[in-house]
Amino acid sequence: MAFGAFSGETVVIEQPRRRSRAALWLLLPGVVYLAATYLAPLVSLVVTSLKTPDLTNFDIGRYQYAFEIGNYGHVIATYWPIILRSFGYSALATIFALLISYPLAYFIGVTLRTYPLWQALALILVIAPFFMSFLLRTLAWKAIFADEGPVIHFLQSLNILPANAHLNGTPFMVIFGLTYNFIPFMALPIYTSLERLDLRLLEAGSDLYANPGSTFLRVTVPLSLPGVVSGTLLTFIPATGDYVNASPQFLGSTQTAMVGNVISDTYFNLQDYPSAAALSIILMVLILIPVAIYLSVTKTEDLL
Amino acid sequence: MRRNWGVGIYSVLILALLLIPIGYTIVFSFNIPARTNVTWRGFSFDNWINIFADPRVVAAFVTSIGVGLLATLAAAALGTAISIALVRFRFRFRTALTVLLFLPMATPEVVIGSGLGSQFLNLGVDKGLGTIIVAHIMFCISFVVITVRARVSSLDPAIEEAGRDLYASPAQVWWRITFPLLLPGIVAAALLSFALSFDDFIITAFVRGTTETFPTYIYTAAVRAIPAQANVFASVIFLLAIVLVVAQQLSAAARRRQLAREG
Numbered sequence: 001m002a003f004g005a006f007s008g009e010t011v012v013i014e015q016p017r018r019r020s021r022a023a024l025w026l027l028l029p030g031v032v033y034l035a036a037t038y039l040a041p042l043v044s045l046v047v048t049s050l051k052t053p054d055l056t057n058f059d060i061g062r063y064q065y066a067f068e069i070g071n072y073g074h075v076i077a078t079y080w081p082i083i084l085r086s087f088g089y090s091a092l093a094t095i096f097a098l099l100i101s102y103p104l105a106y107f108i109g110v111t112l113r114t115y116p117l118w119q120a121l122a123l124i125l126v127i128a129p130f131f132m133s134f135l136l137r138t139l140a141w142k143a144i145f146a147d148e149g150p151v152i153h154f155l156q157s158l159n160i161l162p163a164n165a166h167l168n169g170t171p172f173m174v175i176f177g178l179t180y181n182f183i184p185f186m187a188l189p190i191y192t193s194l195e196r197l198d199l200r201l202l203e204a205g206s207d208l209y210a211n212p213g214s215t216f217l218r219v220t221v222p223l224s225l226p227g228v229v230s231g232t233l234l235t236f237i238p239a240t241g242d243y244v245n246a247s248p249q250f251l252g253s254t255q256t257a258m259v260g261n262v263i264s265d266t267y268f269n270l271q272d273y274p275s276a277a278a279l280s281i282i283l284m285v286l287i288l289i290p291v292a293i294y295l296s297v298t299k300t301e302d303l304l
Numbered sequence: 305m306r307r308n309w310g311v312g313i314y315s316v317l318i319l320a321l322l323l324i325p326i327g328y329t330i331v332f333s334f335n336i337p338a339r340t341n342v343t344w345r346g347f348s349f350d351n352w353i354n355i356f357a358d359p360r361v362v363a364a365f366v367t368s369i370g371v372g373l374l375a376t377l378a379a380a381a382l383g384t385a386i387s388i389a390l391v392r393f394r395f396r397f398r399t400a401l402t403v404l405l406f407l408p409m410a411t412p413e414v415v416i417g418s419g420l421g422s423q424f425l426n427l428g429v430d431k432g433l434g435t436i437i438v439a440h441i442m443f444c445i446s447f448v449v450i451t452v453r454a455r456v457s458s459l460d461p462a463i464e465e466a467g468r469d470l471y472a473s474p475a476q477v478w479w480r481i482t483f484p485l486l487l488p489g490i491v492a493a494a495l496l497s498f499a500l501s502f503d504d505f506i507i508t509a510f511v512r513g514t515t516e517t518f519p520t521y522i523y524t525a526a527v528r529a530i531p532a533q534a535n536v537f538a539s540v541i542f543l544l545a546i547v548l549v550v551a552q553q554l555s556a557a558a559r560r561r562q563l564a565r566e567g
Contacts, residue, residue, distance in 0.1 A: 017391075034404055037420070136325075
């Protein structure tokens with residue numbers, strides 16, 4: 001059910017699956033489209049990542065087909081601290097988003113169950129950020145946490161921050177921005193799991209003399225695990241590749257650069273397409289490892 | 305169920321946190337116009353009245369609306385067809401297909417973007433409006449499938465069988481029974497697709513050439529100053545989307561009540 005949280009349908013009617021040529025015509029256009037626009041570009045990335053500078057044309061951004069495996073060694077040697085930092089920031093943001101979102105999802109999915117109107121309202125508020133420009137929201141945080149902004153003034157008046165303190169450009173802000181941005185992606189799948197939770201199971205737990213704490217840990221948490229796994233993937237994957245929050249124009253600085261910033265810099269500014277492609281492939285492989293572990297633990301049919 | 309006030313108060317605070325930057329953006333659409341829109345100077349309707357004052361904002365906004373509508377339409381068609389096949393038919397390579405649909409959602413945007421960028425470069429395709437639409441259709445399909453597939457799964461095939469028994473042609477069964485029943489799911493999928501397309505920055509940046517969409521315009525303008533009209537357009541879209549979502553929720557609630565009465 002990894003991403004099914006977005007649909008809101010809960011009824012499933014068992015339908016006999018027929019074998020028919022119609023399936024081919026229904027599938028063909030979409031599958032061909034995805035093959036051409038998703039799979040082919042991945043192949044293109046691999047091909048590009050192995051190119052070498054064009055020796056007959058010294059213009060910037062000119063490369064020729066080759067098999068230069070050394071490109072990978074070069075980008076790993078140059079950028080490994082940034083790759084490590086990306087995964088660190090993203091892991092922290094994922095943990096914070098989980099800790100923040102779980103109680104929220106529990107409140108909406110379980111506590112508000114007897115108040116459908118409030119439940120619907122709370123859900124709309126959770127998805128509301130999807131409808132406001134992500135870049136403008138991030139810039140709003142930048143203004144709120146600016147050196148002359150309300151947050152720094154407040155913290156300075158309490159003597160928590162020194163007079164010349166900055167928040168923008170620090171790792172704290174980048175992780176804060178990532179956490180904020182992915183709370184809805186974390187909260188929605190957990191909500192979907194908890195909303196289906198049969199409350200009689202909790203009663204059964206307390207009937208069997210479990211205290212609320214151990215009922216929560218041994219009944220609620222395991223039953224909401226599919227939602228937690230989905231939310232974690234939905235947060236961790238895009239957060240690791242994000243470069244808006246960490247960009248100096250937004251919440252970060254050159255000291256907080258993530259792998260996405262490097263890819264976009266090498267691609268757009270240096271036009272070093274092989275390095276950008278090699279970094280993309282490395283990022284993809286490093287991300288697919290945890291996803292593959294998830295695949296082997298759950299059944300693939302449950303992916304969507 | 306014991307009332308848990310702690311969790312309640314905590315949740316309200318988190319919901320407030322989610323809304324702070326949205327509120328900020330809307331409030332600053334009402335700022336008194338000046339060269340920059342960073343400090344608050346006082347309330348005014350000027351930016352809303354002169355909504356079309358900055359031609360670059362208008363052009364970027366119109367481009368994003370157009371891209372969003374076309375990408376949504378195409379992704380909805382391709383995705384709905386796949387959803388029906390997934391629920392109704394048996395075929396080989398089902399697992400491979402599931403993985404193919406899952407992967408675009410599990411790939412970081414920057415990888416998809418640089419991949420498409422390299423692809424268009426290697427093929428010598430000029431980047432622009434067309435390549436943006438091609439990219440947006442791709443990342444919307446998977447989200448359409450997960451949304452519409454759930455709706456197909458909740459359909460009782462007996463209703464369509466009844467139609468066939470009454471000598472309806474396949475086209476009639478589709479347009480008068482299946483499609484109307486799937487419509488709520490397709491509408492939800494379309495809303496999601498449009499929101500994803502309209503707000504996409506990272507993938508778009510790699511395939512846009514010199515075309516400006518609303519997000520790429522904001523990213524470029526952020527270096528200097530973002531005109532308040534950008535806040536106005538973002539607020540308009542936000543309010544419109546919220547109205548649509550509320551309407552959808554209300555109609556779903558009404559449908560449930562009606563079903564409960566009839567059942």
